[in-house]
Amino acid sequence: MFSFKNDYSEIAHPRILQKMLDTAYIQADGYGLEEFTYEAQDIIKKKINEENVDIHFVSGGTQANLITISASLRAHEAVVAAESAHIVVDETGAIEATGHRIYTIPTSDGKIRPEEVKSVFEENHDTNFAPYPKLVYISNPTELGTVYDKNELKAIHDCCKELGMYLFVDGARLACALTLDDVDIKFEDLPKVCDVFYIGGTKNGALYGEAIVICNDNLKPFFSWSIKQRGGLLSKTRVMALQFTELLRDELYLDLGRHANELAKILTEGIKEAGYSFFVDSPTNQVFPVFPNEIMDKMLEKYRFQTWTAVDDKTTAIRLVTSWATPKEVCCEFVEELIRISK
Amino acid sequence: MFSFKNDYSEIAHPRILQKMLDTAYIQADGYGLEEFTYEAQDIIKKKINEENVDIHFVSGGTQANLITISASLRAHEAVVAAESAHIVVDETGAIEATGHRIYTIPTSDGKIRPEEVKSVFEENHDTNFAPYPKLVYISNPTELGTVYDKNELKAIHDCCKELGMYLFVDGARLACALTLDDVDIKFEDLPKVCDVFYIGGTKNGALYGEAIVICNDNLKPFFSWSIKQRGGLLSKTRVMALQFTELLRDELYLDLGRHANELAKILTEGIKEAGYSFFVDSPTNQVFPVFPNEIMDKMLEKYRFQTWTAVDDKTTAIRLVTSWATPKEVCCEFVEELIRISK
Amino acid sequence: MFSFKNDYSEIAHPRILQKMLDTAYIQADGYGLEEFTYEAQDIIKKKINEENVDIHFVSGGTQANLITISASLRAHEAVVAAESAHIVVDETGAIEATGHRIYTIPTSDGKIRPEEVKSVFEENHDTNFAPYPKLVYISNPTELGTVYDKNELKAIHDCCKELGMYLFVDGARLACALTLDDVDIKFEDLPKVCDVFYIGGTKNGALYGEAIVICNDNLKPFFSWSIKQRGGLLSKTRVMALQFTELLRDELYLDLGRHANELAKILTEGIKEAGYSFFVDSPTNQVFPVFPNEIMDKMLEKYRFQTWTAVDDKTTAIRLVTSWATPKEVCCEFVEELIRISK
């Protein structure tokens, strides 16, 4: 049975694995202090059209989040995030384990707005009885598949700058945000609209690896000390570098994200055609249709996917995730099957 | 120039990379809850001849150490380790960053003895002015390439049990300890002589990955919560599992360790023949010859290696590391060159 | 101008200060290992009618909270509390700074219910993606002056026991909960309805000091290690002991709490008589009347108190706090003045 459970069900894009195999015995120094890593850093700088950044590679998203946040904050400082944020619901309290509170903002679409950030700041910054709000964490796309465009990011970043806060953009699924026809946000915009972000590899064709890009000079010094201290510095950093080089030396990275988006669109349009609505409107590779429970159960006989939340007694929102590796035929068959059983 | 700087200079054994390539598109659930992971766990259980263990995979040694230690200790408890231990000298205070002190024991060969553990315990366990010594951390082989045999481990473990302490064996280079002709320690001994250990992949042919094996029932509950909280739980845990399956389904893992040991022996014997002594006697894949500085400089023109420590004004101990990927010819040439320039 | 801002505006009850002066030069060993401390512990055990408890003294409430919680939890475990709880709104992220998340429950009266605890537990205990809910923190009285009676506490405690959780009762203002005519909760009930609680001194006549009483055997071992490690172990612990001895050797502690409650009642009844309502119905020493802003401003010309929250554009909830030291006349005058200006 095909699984729409997530975008890390397959190992990695063959081009990446072949590259590893081809270079298996080429020696390189450890911990990122060597040419393979420098090459990947250069390619990323070109892609984002910005030389004045520091780039570090870590093996996964929770690591990227906890290292970036704990390296950026002093002990009395806190994070602001959506209540649906990955650091809130999916990381076992990883941020708190480094000593920092997360102020959460309620949200129906996974996105937060500048005025909400400002409100949290106003309520909590001027008394030593509350941890000081210092960093805003968002994901683009969000956990609900929604996307911030360039202007929205700029507005949050401007708000952060005004308040003396940092903006950190989790880009675990960044490729899907950068490849939508009607959403204006590109690689080269990113350094201009946040203080630090990461380019996700694990969910977009890489075997593992996230590339953290630090734009704000304040956040650069000693960052690699933090990576090492939190266990995030791999001796073979060069292998993560190799993957990003392979993904970014041409259009592969964006092509894979576009592929996932396009297949999600097939699902979305088919599901609409079959007469169903959605828990949230997502243009990216996660779609959240609401099915009557008996329809959901029938589809579960043929496909694997995650139930998201009960909408009422009789209907449930589910999550379907497409990826760089999802075949188009499977999505078409899913829709056909849905239409068939819905008649 | 060939590098003897470490045992992670190459990417991974081709058999492992080929296996990834062959199975790139096979779907599996995330976070280790799937068949690839279960298979690797079963193979490890067979290798160590013990069913009653919990097995977890993390991506690197510092992670394995900080997760295992912080998951095992309450806030007021401390670690005991050699002053040359990896957690003391190579991990940027990772253990302290989780809140725990390390009591260090001076050592000339990287090993610690039961009476030294007992002494630290006696001095620090009965007053609430000192953190309570609760876990002994050792590496086998040690950072200096020396090895604990079965009886030595058992003696430390018995000491720990008597004192109510845990014994944790870092096995980053475990394969090299298990494949010496004259050192009696085997896979199946490990669960009997410690509370938790790990089987190192990164330094012995794997791309990345360490397999933590928990033997003591006290340490098992909620361990995976700690892995996730510290950023160590990879979504594609299945890829680490696949690597251990490939390394352990036959004798590959031990063969690779034996290869590294044998090449180290070529170096050791050649260096002796050339008339030089050693900073420490190491039977495994790290050797520490002491060279006159001009000899060291000449060898550095042809080979890359790490200077370890100045012995006096005129001589320096260096570190040569062999690995699963080191070619025999290179070691022979190294020796020949050394003999040639030493005449 | 008289201040109703809090219950720690005065130094301490003269009986306590006189006792210190009388015994200033009597020597005692440090850190609680001496007769003055043992005597206070014995008196507390008699008051609560339970011998099988451990008793520790720390200097303030935030310390009592962060030490008790961090000593009780493993790294992956979390706290459940009302969103208005002292640990949430008044302690600068002290709990998170020890590594633990607080799950918050919305509440209008400061109290939480067993079914709410259960709901948080059910949603978060069975996945390693969420920190494990292990300890429920409540205050009695709450931050809003409301009170849990014996049955309510027992219901939460039973719920905790069923779920394998601990119940911790912050008793910073405990005297005010124990001295209400129509609320059934007494000193001797406490060990039966929670796992650990503290008897607040600072806000009820003591100079400083809170007595932590550990009822659950699981939480007793090594507690004093945690106190010392967090900086909570005072060398002159004997002085905190002396204060509790003086407060508890007769009825002084309860008399002071009753006094505060009675004066609060004078305020409450007078404010009702003057025609005003309350933000929350509190029977204890904190009352929260809602005043038109111009009335509030006029009262602020004659009295000091805290504005709590704006209710709407024209009215504001304020907080009036009475204490062991508040004179009855001042409360009567406050009411008279209010009635006068409200006509």
Next chain:
Amino acid sequence: MFSFKNDYSEIAHPRILQKMLDTAYIQADGYGLEEFTYEAQDIIKKKINEENVDIHFVSGGTQANLITISASLRAHEAVVAAESAHIVVDETGAIEATGHRIYTIPTSDGKIRPEEVKSVFEENHDTNFAPYPKLVYISNPTELGTVYDKNELKAIHDCCKELGMYLFVDGARLACALTLDDVDIKFEDLPKVCDVFYIGGTKNGALYGEAIVICNDNLKPFFSWSIKQRGGLLSKTRVMALQFTELLRDELYLDLGRHANELAKILTEGIKEAGYSFFVDSPTNQVFPVFPNEIMDKMLEKYRFQTWTAVDDKTTAIRLVTSWATPKEVCCEFVEELIRISK
């Protein structure tokens, strides 16, 4: 039996307690934001002849240490201290519990030298494998009663400034360092020779309380957030302020320190006269004579004191501590008794 075990055996100087009693019912706002606290801060600024400092009050030495250190360091930074330092041997790993390693320097007299600091720095500052040495912690007097004079402090401070490190001086027994005839260090020197220090109250006549004085502007922002977060901010901060006002408004604070030193001198000279040597030469209120074990045992029949360390099979170093409250007669009698039994 009179106790020479420590300098916190008595409660507090009667002048302090009387002042509390006299002002028991005077209201003041909480948390140091009121006149009593401002007055104490002003008096301290005058004493040290420096306006440009921030002053905070906490209740004990371990708190002062852990708060100052954790507030001053980023996560990857470490402390340098003598291996006999209070933070190393007497605080249950409090510094590590906030996430920071302590690099220790061996010492026979409790003091460390600039070249030793420099050596630790050189070995550990330029690799991301070691926590970055950022703050030097010393006590004056040290744990062994020895004293740094002005020039010695200046030399360490100059070294720290050169290396970009901070110097923190623990002044738990500061009064004893400031009142020696032949040691040149005065209140007004302190802001010039360190970045932050504290004036100890608990061991010199106060009931409790240490006054942290921050000289370096870098360390001032948000310090009170850290105090609150670590549980160190007492609601009745005004009571600590009152004590420092009373101690420092005239010469009481220094008089009490001088008294302790003078009585220690009586002990030292008497013990020398009786023919005994010392474990370390201390000019302040802790003296460390080495007694034959049978002499030690006989003295223990009449006096209480701490055994420090066994010197050999037959002799033991003990610790005698005098204080502001020690009567001169007791010291004279101690010496007489010693001489008597030594004949």
